Amino acid sequence: MPDVLLQETTLRVPEADIGRFRDHIFELLSTRTAYELLPDSGKVIALDSNLPVKQAFHILYEQGIPVAPLLDTYKGEFVGVLSPLDFILILKALSNHGSNLAEEELESHTISAWKEAKQHLSRQIVMHQRQSQRQLIHAEPYDSLKDVALKILQNQVATVPIISSRGESFPHLLYLASLSEIMKCICRHFRHSSVSLPILQQAICTIPVGTWIQRIGESNGKHLAMLRPNESLSSALALLVQAQVSSIPIIDDHDCLLDAYSRSDITSLAKDNAYARIHLDDMRIYQALQLRQESNSHYGFYKGQRCQMCLHSDSLQKVMEQLANPGVRRLFVVEAGSNRVEGIISLSDVFRFFFSLA
Amino acid sequence: MGNVSGRDEIEDGGDDDPSFRSRSDADPGSIHVSRIRSVDSAEGWPPESPGRSRSPLVFAPQIPVPPLPGAGDAPRLFNQQWVNEPDQSLDGPFEKGIPTLITWNHGGNVVLVEGSWDNWTSRKHLQRSGKDHAILMVLPSGVYQYKFIVDGQLRYTPDLPFATDGMGSITNILDVHDYVPENVESISEFNLPPSPNSSYSWSFPTNEDFAKVPPAVPPQLHLTVLGMQNTDEASLKPQHVVLNHLFIEKGSSSQSMVALGLTHRFQSKYVTVVLYKPVNR
Numbered sequence: 001m002p003d004v005l006l007q008e009t010t011l012r013v014p015e016a017d018i019g020r021f022r023d024h025i026f027e028l029l030s031t032r033t034a035y036e037l038l039p040d041s042g043k044v045i046a047l048d049s050n051l052p053v054k055q056a057f058h059i060l061y062e063q064g065i066p067v068a069p070l071l072d073t074y075k076g077e078f079v080g081v082l083s084p085l086d087f088i089l090i091l092k093a094l095s096n097h098g099s100n101l102a103e104e105e106l107e108s109h110t111i112s113a114w115k116e117a118k119q120h121l122s123r124q125i126v127m128h129q130r131q132s133q134r135q136l137i138h139a140e141p142y143d144s145l146k147d148v149a150l151k152i153l154q155n156q157v158a159t160v161p162i163i164s165s166r167g168e169s170f171p172h173l174l175y176l177a178s179l180s181e182i183m184k185c186i187c188r189h190f191r192h193s194s195v196s197l198p199i200l201q202q203a204i205c206t207i208p209v210g211t212w213i214q215r216i217g218e219s220n221g222k223h224l225a226m227l228r229p230n231e232s233l234s235s236a237l238a239l240l241v242q243a244q245v246s247s248i249p250i251i252d253d254h255d256c257l258l259d260a261y262s263r264s265d266i267t268s269l270a271k272d273n274a275y276a277r278i279h280l281d282d283m284r285i286y287q288a289l290q291l292r293q294e295s296n297s298h299y300g301f302y303k304g305q306r307c308q309m310c311l312h313s314d315s316l317q318k319v320m321e322q323l324a325n326p327g328v329r330r331l332f333v334v335e336a337g338s339n340r341v342e343g344i345i346s347l348s349d350v351f352r353f354f355f356s357l358a
Numbered sequence: 359m360g361n362v363s364g365r366d367e368i369e370d371g372g373d374d375d376p377s378f379r380s381r382s383d384a385d386p387g388s389i390h391v392s393r394i395r396s397v398d399s400a401e402g403w404p405p406e407s408p409g410r411s412r413s414p415l416v417f418a419p420q421i422p423v424p425p426l427p428g429a430g431d432a433p434r435l436f437n438q439q440w441v442n443e444p445d446q447s448l449d450g451p452f453e454k455g456i457p458t459l460i461t462w463n464h465g466g467n468v469v470l471v472e473g474s475w476d477n478w479t480s481r482k483h484l485q486r487s488g489k490d491h492a493i494l495m496v497l498p499s500g501v502y503q504y505k506f507i508v509d510g511q512l513r514y515t516p517d518l519p520f521a522t523d524g525m526g527s528i529t530n531i532l533d534v535h536d537y538v539p540e541n542v543e544s545i546s547e548f549n550l551p552p553s554p555n556s557s558y559s560w561s562f563p564t565n566e567d568f569a570k571v572p573p574a575v576p577p578q579l580h581l582t583v584l585g586m587q588n589t590d591e592a593s594l595k596p597q598h599v600v601l602n603h604l605f606i607e608k609g610s611s612s613q614s615m616v617a618l619g620l621t622h623r624f625q626s627k628y629v630t631v632v633l634y635k636p637v638n639r
Binding site: 035038039040041042043044045046047048050051052055056059071073141164172173174175188189191192193195 | 474475497498499500501502503523583594595596614615622624625627628629630631632633634635636
């Protein structure tokens with residue numbers, strides 16, 4: 001069986017096809033603007049940056065959202081976003097200091113105080129290649145979709161708030177854009193179009209996109225990080241931060257996919273104040289997954305399924321259509337039948353391929 | 359519906375209908391029906407939405423009227439009475455079909471259309487009315503290429519969006535949206551009444567004033583999309599009357615945090631922003 005797979009991977013897509021495809025996508029995204037992503041009637045939740053971190057944690061959990069923009073009411077400006085990574089770092093920082101995750105600590109720290117502390121922390125710990133910015137990363141409603149996508153990729157974020165501030169007396173928060181909606185726009189364009197792009201029908205394992213275990217697909221050099229369910233939550237959180245990934249597949253002893261732990265699952269620790277009662281080192285991943293199951297959050301679910309899967313033989317178009325579904329950020333490539341994990345393809349992987357970024 | 363009336367006239371008979379001709383003379387580029395007709399002949403439209411049927415309102419809510427077909431638009435209908443054409447076979451998974459009108463205004467006797475909706479396999483006749491030809495297609499949301507066959511010749515219309523495909527030939531492009539965009543120009547600005555005749559000499563409210571029961575909230579303000587749990591309901595367009603009103607979450611008075619909500623319009627889209635703020639007690 002490995003020989004058959006090797007044969008498939010040697011049928012690489014011709015460079016000319018890739019080039020035509022990239023040109024087409026580039027043109028499509030350059031002519032459309034962020035305004036088109038806005039739904040007819042949409043809702044955005046924002047937080048005052050002077051809210052205590054604990055309350056912010058609970059709001060995100062109760063509203064079932066992973067990310068919220070931060071408004072500094074004194075300045076009258078949006079100054080950043082609160083994301084799951086912030087909570088992961090806060091919990092790790094508090095547990096590193098040896099104290100129990102006392103509720104008082106989280107209650108007294110405001111979000112803005114945390115963001116300042118994070119700046120100090122980032123000088124001590126090498127977390128990301130990007131410099132920590134005090135500038136809000138945002139897009140205007142008439143920026144092209146190409147600019148919005150590049151902003152998301154280059155700043156390694158999941159969402160970008162769309163804020164109308166040019167020519168306005170105060171900034172209008174309109175929407176939180178992510179690569180998912182841009183992918184939906186692209187798929188809509190190709191679905192019934194007769195533009196001939198043979199690359200769309202190529203098997204995904206022949207295209208240099210995604211992270212794969214060896215010998216199956218074109219590896220991008222990154223190691224595919226996976227964990228067992230009985231490993232500690234703190235190891236999962238450490239891996240999420242250090243490997244700069246947003247989700248880790250949880251596998252059994254035969255490397256078969258059971259579930260996935262994502263950064264956004266951290267908010268499920270707010271259920272019944274679980275974060276205050278546990279030690280990150282003691283809690284097991286399967287317990288954290290159970291907590292998430294009990295929470296009301298539907299974020300990250302599509303049609304009731306948490307992990308979206310595909311086969312290595314699926315076409316590029318099919319993979320793109322799956323990634324365009326709301327709430328889906330990554331696909332786990334599994335072996336048919338056994339669910340053995342072969343690779344992961346995320347939205348940012350595909351967009352990096354579109355723009356020929358590393 | 360305006361276009362419904364137009365179709366009736368097409369069936370009644372083309373060149374001899376003077377009223378239809380006079381309208382088409384007014385705007386030679388497309389089938390043009392006056393706006394007043396469209397409101398009069400609307401039957402069973404707009405569709406009753408749950409939010410509206412529950413309201414104790416007397417006034418009629420604003421109805422977004424689809425924009426009239428113009429040179430730059432792909433014209434579209436939004437009438438629930440149209441049913442899917444039985445001979446329409448669409449490949450692939452079933453998606454909600456949206457009625458869309460395709461028109462040809464450059465003469466000819468027999469006009470057909472073929473397109474990428476069924477991968478160019480079939481051609482459909484357009485119905486003729488005088489010099490204009492039209493067909494109603496029901497298509498899922500997406501982007502399509504199509505061509506006209508006018509008296510046996512492949513043609514495209516420069517009135518509607520077109521592009522060259524990779525092979526050097528020109529096709530028209532149809533972008534079918536699954537919503538009716540708000541026609542922003544048709545919304546007239548609310549004329550603010552002048553300030554009432556009074557001076558700025560009123561005294562500051564005292565505790566007695568605050569003890570009085572505040573006036574009741576006008577019932578139409580209860581139609582806010584805030585607090586709607588069901589996401590289907592919440593994605594309906596908000597009533598214009600609740601725009602730019604600041605709402606506060608009930609029960610916030612005892613907590614250290616308050617939730618404020620505001621719905622406003624940005625171009626043709628509506629945005630509801632909820633802000634959580636700490637409150638100093």
